[in-house]
Amino acid sequence: MYKYDEYDQQMVDTRVAEFRDQVRRRVAGDLTEDQFKPLRLQNGLYLQLHAYMLRVAVPYGTLNGTQMHLLGDIADKYDRGYGHFTTRQNIQYNWIKLEETPDILAELAKVEMHAIQTSGNCIRNISSDQFAGAAADEIVDPRPYAELLRQWSSFHPEFLVLPRKFKIAVIASEKDRAAMRLHDIGIKMVKNDAGEIGAQFYAGGGMGRTPMIAPLIREFVPLDQLITYSEACLRVYNRYGRRDNKYKARIKILVHELGRDEYVRQVEEEFAHLQTLAIEPPLAELERIKAHFVDPAFETGLSDDLDLTDPDFRLWVERNTTAHKQPGYIIATVSLKPVGGIPGDASADQIRLMAKLGTQYSFDELRVTHAQNIVFPHVKKADLYTVWKALDEAGLGTANLDTVGDIIACPGLDYCSLANARSIPVAQKISERFGSAQKQAEIGELKLKISGCINACGHHHAGHIGILGVDKKGLENYQLLFGGSEGADTSLAKIIGPGFTEDGVVDAIEKATEVYLANKQGEERFLDTYRRIGMDPFKEAIYG
Amino acid sequence: MKILTGNDLKSGAVVWWTGFGWSLDVNDSADVGDHGPAIIAREEGAQNVFAAYVVDGEKTEEGVRPAHIKERIRALGPTVRPDLTLKPTDPDAINWVI
Numbered sequence: 001m002y003k004y005d006e007y008d009q010q011m012v013d014t015r016v017a018e019f020r021d022q023v024r025r026r027v028a029g030d031l032t033e034d035q036f037k038p039l040r041l042q043n044g045l046y047l048q049l050h051a052y053m054l055r056v057a058v059p060y061g062t063l064n065g066t067q068m069h070l071l072g073d074i075a076d077k078y079d080r081g082y083g084h085f086t087t088r089q090n091i092q093y094n095w096i097k098l099e100e101t102p103d104i105l106a107e108l109a110k111v112e113m114h115a116i117q118t119s120g121n122c123i124r125n126i127s128s129d130q131f132a133g134a135a136a137d138e139i140v141d142p143r144p145y146a147e148l149l150r151q152w153s154s155f156h157p158e159f160l161v162l163p164r165k166f167k168i169a170v171i172a173s174e175k176d177r178a179a180m181r182l183h184d185i186g187i188k189m190v191k192n193d194a195g196e197i198g199a200q201f202y203a204g205g206g207m208g209r210t211p212m213i214a215p216l217i218r219e220f221v222p223l224d225q226l227i228t229y230s231e232a233c234l235r236v237y238n239r240y241g242r243r244d245n246k247y248k249a250r251i252k253i254l255v256h257e258l259g260r261d262e263y264v265r266q267v268e269e270e271f272a273h274l275q276t277l278a279i280e281p282p283l284a285e286l287e288r289i290k291a292h293f294v295d296p297a298f299e300t301g302l303s304d305d306l307d308l309t310d311p312d313f314r315l316w317v318e319r320n321t322t323a324h325k326q327p328g329y330i331i332a333t334v335s336l337k338p339v340g341g342i343p344g345d346a347s348a349d350q351i352r353l354m355a356k357l358g359t360q361y362s363f364d365e366l367r368v369t370h371a372q373n374i375v376f377p378h379v380k381k382a383d384l385y386t387v388w389k390a391l392d393e394a395g396l397g398t399a400n401l402d403t404v405g406d407i408i409a410c411p412g413l414d415y416c417s418l419a420n421a422r423s424i425p426v427a428q429k430i431s432e433r434f435g436s437a438q439k440q441a442e443i444g445e446l447k448l449k450i451s452g453c454i455n456a457c458g459h460h461h462a463g464h465i466g467i468l469g470v471d472k473k474g475l476e477n478y479q480l481l482f483g484g485s486e487g488a489d490t491s492l493a494k495i496i497g498p499g500f501t502e503d504g505v506v507d508a509i510e511k512a513t514e515v516y517l518a519n520k521q522g523e524e525r526f527l528d529t530y531r532r533i534g535m536d537p538f539k540e541a542i543y544g
Numbered sequence: 545m546k547i548l549t550g551n552d553l554k555s556g557a558v559v560w561w562t563g564f565g566w567s568l569d570v571n572d573s574a575d576v577g578d579h580g581p582a583i584i585a586r587e588e589g590a591q592n593v594f595a596a597y598v599v600d601g602e603k604t605e606e607g608v609r610p611a612h613i614k615e616r617i618r619a620l621g622p623t624v625r626p627d628l629t630l631k632p633t634d635p636d637a638i639n640w641v642i
Contacts, residue, residue: 027554033594047595049618052556080628095628097555342624413614414622422617424624474612 001062001365002147002292004112011155012109015116019043020102027099042122044115045101049417052096055118056108060128060146060170061089061368065359067111068366072351078104083351085336085344087408087459088167089127089368090118094415116154121162123153123234127169129177130369133293134331134377136323140189140197142172144290145226148281149187151289152227159234163241164249166234167206179370179486181205181214182462184251185233190220198222203233203263204255207456211492212252215260217267225271228280232271236263295326296363296378302328306381313388315437316399321384330381332362334374334391335398335406339435340428343409344372346396353394361387370459371408373401403440404448404513405431408459412452412469413476419452421469421476422502426450429506434513443513446526447485462486464527465512466493467505478505482512482538483530496539511541545575545603548583549615550596558618559593560608566593568630570619571607606640616641 004012019039026036040046044055056071063071071091075083078100079093086092096104108114117124126146133141149168153159159166169178172189180186186202199221205214221229237251240258255263304327308314322331334354337343346354354374358366361383362376369375379387391397400406407430410416412423427450434440449463453470460466466481477499484493500508515538516526530538547570548561559566561583563574576583580598587593600611610616621629623638631637 029591033588047551047556049614050556050558050621051551095556099554413617414624419614422623424622428624476613 001064001143002059002289008112008151009109012112012114012116015043015114016102016105016109019105023098023102038120040098040101041119042116043101043105044118045096045098046119047417048094048411048415049413049419050415051094052098052101053415054093054096054101054104054115055086056091056093056113056115057118057125058090058113058368059150060126060132060143061130061370062128062132062143063358063366063368065355065364065366067113068355068358069352070107070111070113072348072355074104074107075348075351082345082347084342084411085346085368085372085374087370087372087410087457088125089130089370090125091368092411094411120160121164121166122160123156123162123166123168126150126153127167127178127183127370129171129173130333130367130375131177131322131331131377132172132367133295134324134326134329135173136325137175138173138325139191140172141293142170142189144286144293145187145189145199146170147289147292148226148286149230152230152281159238162234162238163243164246164251166237166251168230174488176486176488176490177369179459179462179490181490182207182211182459182486183214184237185230186214192220196222199226199229201229201233203267204252204260206250206252207459207461208250209247209454209456210250210252211456211461212256213490213492214252215255217260217264223286224280224283225275226280226286228274229267229271231279232267232274235270235274236266240266296365298326298329298378299380300327302380302382304328304381306384310385312392312397312399313385315441316388316392316397317384319399319403320401324378326378328381330379330384332376332379332384332387333369333401334376334396335400336373336396337400337406337431338395338398339405340432342424343407343427346374350394350396353390354396357387357390371406373406399437400440402445402447404434404443404446404509405440406447407431408447408449408463410451410453410458412450412458416452416457418455419469420454420471421452421478423450423452423458423467423469426467426469426478426502426505429502430509433506433510442517444525446513448509449484459486460484461492462490463493464525464530465509468495470499472499476502478502480505480508480512480542482535483527485527494535496535497543508542512538515541545573545601545608546577546580547573547599547601547608547610548576548580548596549599549610549618550584550587550593553591553594560619561587561596570601570610573601573608575603609640613641
């Protein structure tokens with residue numbers, strides 16, 4: 001994985017010192033909250049419902065064991081013994097003290113981490129496929145391109161005050177595991193007819209109050225124009241994106257209002273202009289970055305056999321592992337969704353255990369997924385049972401990946417100052433209602449996502465079943481949506497009808513699964529059946 | 545009644561205006577009537593608190609109850625982690641929120 005050079009380290013260290021001074025001045029009364037707020041937000045420090053919250057960046061979701069271990073230590077030393085992994089592949093701490101924040105950032109800097117650009121109207125943490133570099137179906141490792149974009153977008157003087165926040169995802173396989181087309185810019189690494197690697201660009205996607213799927217804006221951008229084309233996309237948005245209305249300020253609104261073709265025309269015009277300025281970093285820089293992402297020293301000639309006599313292990317292997325590109329290895333996903341648990345939360349001890357296992361059994365690599373789980377990307381199959389045993393003993397052995405129990409949920413009104421309703425209790429009740437392995441196996445893949453407000457941090461628009469919490473005259477109410485997807489078959493979910501109470505929405509979901517099971521044909525997933533038979537049978541069962 | 549809440553500058557902790565200072569316990573809240581904005585301006589200016597705002601509430605037999613669930617959660621703590629609330633040993637505390 002990428003290792004900081006002296007410039008990276010200096011930038012991060014300098015920022016820590018700068019923020020330390022800003023905190024000192026704030027506490028001394030030399031800065032008002034209005035003056036300080038944009039400064040703390042630039043360093044990932046929010047004010048939430050109960051306290052300060054610190055969001056730490058995990059670039060494209062990749063971590064080493066030392067970094068993960070420190071995240072556990074920070075949870076113990078500066079927070080209340082746990083952290084929350086987010087849908088942006090980051091981690092958040094919910095109980096941070098202002099005066100300790102510079103010390104936390106200094107500790108993070110020592111392991112090449114930071115909280116820069118995890119807030120504010122700038123280019124946020126670049127996200128990517130959590131299986132990058134390991135997946136059998138990728139055409140290339142997308143992380144070097146994500147890293148190049150990270151370096152380009154970090155402290156970019158032109159793009160630190162955009163009309164609104166800006167999210168980029170980079171993938172390199174047909175099976176989209178990063179919700180690429182629901183980003184402001186989605187980049188898919190592709191191979192052209194000549195066998196050359198390049199980037200396919202999508203722009204104007206997103207969730208929030210106006211969900212949109214990003215249209216394709218360019219089939220192929222050569223690698224030696226990747227940054228220049230990205231700059232052109234951002235420049236057009238920065239120039240014409242609306243700043244008068246924050247609800248219409250995202251690039252999706254610009255692309256929608258201009259129309260895809262006009263946006264593309266303007267980007268191409270800007271692109272042509274930028275090419276005359278020669279802003280593209282030399283390809284040697286990309287090659288330098290790529291050298292950090294070479295495959296680990298995989299052993300060859302390993303057996304692909306797994307001893308599956310332990311039924312619980314067999315279930316976990318069936319549910320939570322994915323094919324690896326290297327024979328004898330496997331990708332293992334650790335579910336942070338135990339039955340009745342809080343999606344994405346992990347205790348300090350659990351975080352340190354995962355760090356240790358990642359170091360020992362996955363070539364010192366871990367990944368955070370946008371579905372709020374953790375991945376060991378390179379586990380030798382011969383070690384897999386040992387890894388699972390250790391996880392299971394720590395409450396991390398749940399076998400429910402991509403099932404109704406593997407729920408994405410935002411922090412909701414339990415933590416978030418923007419939320420209208422609680423998300424986590426709903427997730428817990430659904431998780432308990434569908435807690436049996438037999439029931440989950442019967443239902444199969446069902447991606448369920450819950451947001452506590454229209455900002456859609458819980459990706460409800462992209463759920464096979466989505467739940468949106470709203471405030472109805474001071475009471476929590478939950479709207480149900482069906483038919484969303486964030487994969488290669490991206491679609492937006494639609495509201496099925498009037499909302500429900502907390503218990504009512506759980507009952508409604510159970511009825512929906514009954515309709516699915518009664519109507520499914522062959523190997524159809526819930527989503528496939530819904531797409532085939534439409535909403536009416538579900539509405540009839542739920543509303544009578 | 546009108547009550548005031550804000551956050552302690554250093555800890556970020558949720559606090560409530562008592563009429564004389566700031567308390568972690570919503571039950572210490574004073575009814576500020578129409579004086580909320582003036583108190584906020586003074587207290588924020590003195591760096592005693594920040595992000596303060598006025599909340600509707602009512603005086604009940606159990607104490608002061610903010611009118612909206614958001615402020616009740618704010619007053620108690622996350623309903624999904626009773627151990628992290630201000631009443632970790634009170635099994636009924638969550639019911640007060642809902």
